Amino acid sequence: MYTQGLDIKPGDKAIPLETGSSEAEQRFQERIDRDERIEPKDWMPEGYRKTLIRQISQHAHSEVVGMLPEGNWITRAPSLRRKAVLLAKVQDEAGHGLYLYGAAETLGVSRAELVEQLLSGKAKYSSIFNYPTTTWADIGAIGWLVDGAAIMNQIPLCRCSYGPYSRAMIRICKEESFHQRQGYEIMLTLARGSAEQKAMAQDALDRWWWPSLMMFGPHDADSTHSDQSMAWKIKRFSNDDLRQKFIDATVPQGEFLGLSFPDPALRWNEERQSFDHGEIDWEEFWRVIKGDGLCNRDRMRARNKAHDEGAWVREAAAAYAEKRAARARAAAE
Numbered sequence: 001m002y003t004q005g006l007d008i009k010p011g012d013k014a015i016p017l018e019t020g021s022s023e024a025e026q027r028f029q030e031r032i033d034r035d036e037r038i039e040p041k042d043w044m045p046e047g048y049r050k051t052l053i054r055q056i057s058q059h060a061h062s063e064v065v066g067m068l069p070e071g072n073w074i075t076r077a078p079s080l081r082r083k084a085v086l087l088a089k090v091q092d093e094a095g096h097g098l099y100l101y102g103a104a105e106t107l108g109v110s111r112a113e114l115v116e117q118l119l120s121g122k123a124k125y126s127s128i129f130n131y132p133t134t135t136w137a138d139i140g141a142i143g144w145l146v147d148g149a150a151i152m153n154q155i156p157l158c159r160c161s162y163g164p165y166s167r168a169m170i171r172i173c174k175e176e177s178f179h180q181r182q183g184y185e186i187m188l189t190l191a192r193g194s195a196e197q198k199a200m201a202q203d204a205l206d207r208w209w210w211p212s213l214m215m216f217g218p219h220d221a222d223s224t225h226s227d228q229s230m231a232w233k234i235k236r237f238s239n240d241d242l243r244q245k246f247i248d249a250t251v252p253q254g255e256f257l258g259l260s261f262p263d264p265a266l267r268w269n270e271e272r273q274s275f276d277h278g279e280i281d282w283e284e285f286w287r288v289i290k291g292d293g294l295c296n297r298d299r300m301r302a303r304n305k306a307h308d309e310g311a312w313v314r315e316a317a318a319a320y321a322e323k324r325a326a327r328a329r330a331a332a333e
């Protein structure tokens, strides 16, 4: 989701609301207001470009780091079918990372620079991937809840004002939808299985519910970027609105599973036609984001190791590309 290299600290209203101070900015905002897509070669305010690089790269990093908790279960999936499906899902996440790095590159930043920001710990990625996957049911809970939250957050991004990001999101959302279903199917199988399997599903829901709600970001009042991102139509809904939509869609799914949610304040509000819920532990949210979650250090170690061990592949690919280019040059002479 983010490059801290851009120096925006939580709590800052760091990028000022554009007030149409220049003619170009005013024309830009008019294009946004008409729901036109902004393309890479179009003029854009520097703040718009930086906001997109921050969000798209944070998103790309999340996809790549997100492969780790699930990758942990590929060798221990309970059947060949489950293993094949999980492998495909984890490969999809790598693909999402690639589309998103590609979209960020259209804004004039290199992939190497973005990856360096992740590996050095400067860049943020989603808080959710700093929690451990301790049982097979966690793979079900991640698909159901984490991919479910991702879809709720990402469907509106298919209408994001920046063309390359919105187009990448269309394909990503289709794949996320398959991911969500495979997770729910695992939960359903466990919930209808033995008492021990049902207990495992309940335990996974207990551990993943609150972190999934944190994926939507801080309360609107504490969200640094929402106002400007909504004015630019990068974001179409606020963090709290999307979180509420996710709760309203997910609670009936949990009830169908016969599981209970770890929130005693969760109840249907007839007047609002929505679920009331308890307060998120924001202290935990900020602690995880700042690098002190259960798995932050492990995740960074694993990504750095993979990067170092992949150096020969990057070198070989660069040498091959150079050889082909030299051959093409020689043929053209």
Ligand code: BYC
Pocket (backbone or CB within 6 Å): 001, 002, 003, 004, 008, 009, 010, 054, 055, 058, 059, 060, 062, 063, 064, 066, 067, 093, 124, 125, 126, 127, 128, 146, 147, 149, 150, 153, 154, 214, 215, 216, 217, 218, 222, 223, 224, 225, 226, 229, 235, 239, 289
């Ligand atoms: N975790 O002003 P706000 C996936 C940061 S991948 C970490 O509201 P914004 C999947 C935020 O960056 C899931 N940091 O920010 C993959 C900001 O810090 P800075 C990733 C968070 O950008 C594999 C500060 O808090 N999805 O689904 O307007 C397998 C203030 O927040 C988080 C995306 O990236 C967090 N949860 O709104 C399965 C979607 N929340 O930058 C699934 C695209 C907030 O000022 N991103 N922060 O230092 C977005 O939609 C938005 O960036 C957010 C945050 C809604 C997440």
